[in-house]
Amino acid sequence: MSAIRLLVLGAVRQHGRAHGYQVRGDLEYWGAHEWSNAKPGSIYHALKHMAKQGLLHAHEIAPSTAGGPPRTEYEITGKGTEEYFTLLREALVARDRSIDMLSSAIGFMVDLERAEVVRLLRERLRRLAEWRDSVTEHYVPEEGPEKLGHIGEIMNMWVHTADGEAAWTRGLIERIEGGAYTFAGEGEPFVGVLTEGEENPYATGEQHPDDDR
Structure with missing residues (x-):
């Protein structure tokens, strides 16, 4: 069971649709790069791999009128939602999992009742x-x-x-x-995601080739 899969699926799900740099920003905002394997390369690889698996749908977005390269936005699919909740439930009960799985599950537990x-x-x-x-x-x-x-x-x-x-x-x-x-069904839960363009005080500043894709 992989923490990066749970983290990426959960982050995309919270946004509805998100490009890779947004997902990376959220995970760094949560400090996940300190307590899990959520490094830039792992995040972008997970997005592409799970899109190939049908867990995410990749939307190709045209460049804006202001310029800049086109980006891919990801949206969780029905299959991805099923996988997300399976990983979440397993991580909450597992005794023999690493601390990054439990930490990830605690971060998303309010998605359950x-x-x-x-x-x-x-x-x-x-x-x-x-x-x-x-x-x-x-x-x-x-x-x-x-x-x-x-x-x-x-x-x-x-x-x-x-x-x-x-x-x-x-x-x-x-x-x-x-x-x-x-929790789910009780109203609007706390959602700790960055809005588009919001500065991330916990960003690592590490550059990655996929940041603009």
Whole structure:
């Protein structure tokens, strides 16, 4: 499961139609280039590849009267929407995914209904508990992880990671059940996308050949 696919599909979906540089701008605005593989080359490659897969529709836009090269605008398709929600739901429940997948899913969770997000997060809690139990049952000696010398610190890390993630997940569930945020079907949710021409204070400034395409 790839975070870049979820991020790009979600960004395009929020705009309705967007060209590649807009998508790149949004992801940099969210800081995704710091916590995921959302680098310019990966973003533009994902857009083109998913257009070939039928997940996005590429619209060729003629140059403006003010000049400049033509650009391709992307729009999510029905197949792409289905893929987007599949990735989103899987990322919210998965225990064994990288932090970039969970971070991406949290950024888009309001596209789902509140009750479903709570249900998915409770499933994530169940999987975390199951994994923690397997660590303590199969990998940690009865005498404690110290019996394994410094290697025991790996098991310590696994257990503390599970405990920390579970505590955070329970807190998120509590906040959501308490009415935090606006989810699908409840009104207009918060959308953190840049408008056309809006300056991005978090832009990397890195130039890429596909920025103007």
